[in-house]
Amino acid sequence: MISIALDGPAGAGKSTVAKGVAKELGFIYVDTGALYRTVGLKFLREGYDTTLDCDIEAVLKTIEVDIKFIDGAQHVFLNGEDVSDEIRTPDASMMASAVSAKPPVRAFLLEMQRKLARENNVLMDGRDIGTVVLPNATLKFFVTATVEERATRRYKELCEKGMDVKYDDIYKDIETRDYNDSHREIAPLKPAEDSIMFDTTGNTLQESIDILLKMIKDRIN
Ligand code: DC
Numbered sequence: 001m002i003s004i005a006l007d008g009p010a011g012a013g014k015s016t017v018a019k020g021v022a023k024e025l026g027f028i029y030v031d032t033g034a035l036y037r038t039v040g041l042k043f044l045r046e047g048y049d050t051t052l053d054c055d056i057e058a059v060l061k062t063i064e065v066d067i068k069f070i071d072g073a074q075h076v077f078l079n080g081e082d083v084s085d086e087i088r089t090p091d092a093s094m095m096a097s098a099v100s101a102k103p104p105v106r107a108f109l110l111e112m113q114r115k116l117a118r119e120n121n122v123l124m125d126g127r128d129i130g131t132v133v134l135p136n137a138t139l140k141f142f143v144t145a146t147v148e149e150r151a152t153r154r155y156k157e158l159c160e161k162g163m164d165v166k167y168d169d170i171y172k173d174i175e176t177r178d179y180n181d182s183h184r185e186i187a188p189l190k191p192a193e194d195s196i197m198f199d200t201t202g203n204t205l206q207e208s209i210d211i212l213l214k215m216i217k218d219r220i221n
Pocket of ligand 1: 010011032033034036037093096097098100101125126127128129177181
């Protein structure tokens with residue numbers, strides 16, 4: 001099986017680029033952030049805030065996360081309910097960042113991610129795929145873009161979905177999440193030593209897809 005790790009900060013364009021590239025390669029695209037978001041959603045629904053002042057292990061015991069591919073698109077399920085849309089709100093984003101810093105949560109989702117890579121050719125998008133989840137991935141990329149560019153993209157994406165959001169809030173959310181994701185003790189966001197850097201600032205989506213696809217094809221063929 002071929003596994004390609006795609007790590008990088010929130011909103012760098014990983015998911016849209018990876019979806020396009022995975023389609024061209026005939027690989028499945030795994031969005032691991034959606035798994036953390038699904039876990040975070042459960043904590044939100046239980047009424048906890050991002051301080052997570054609770055017995056995390058006990059809450060995890062009440063959670064079953066599933067991932068299914070419907071017409072090539074990934075859907076995530078929380079105890080059997082498709083929550084693929086609900087996990088995209090700003091509240092769910094902040095909660096995903098909070099739960100993702102907790103070791104029991106990372107351990108809870110680890111095997112599920114590895115199993116997907118054992119059984120499929122995958123393009124796996126996350127923060128610690130090349131460093132922790134798939135240290136032996138066939139190829140590893142670290143995808144970045146400036147905070148301004150990432151905030152603008154996320155703002156447009158949420159507006160297109162009809163969500164009532166403010167650019168400044170999104171900008172601050174991204175800054176906060178970058179800080180949290182790169183400063184947590186466990187599996188912080190950082191490039192694997194053997195990862196290839198890819199800055200998407202200023203590229204159109206199609207340009208990024210073409211560049212990444214070429215970098216992959218040059219290396220796996
Ligand atoms: O990629 P995303 O924005 O949907 O991710 C949501 C949160 O989950 C983000 O704050 C970081 C965290 N995350 C993580 O810690 N490890 C991953 N492999 C993927 C996401």
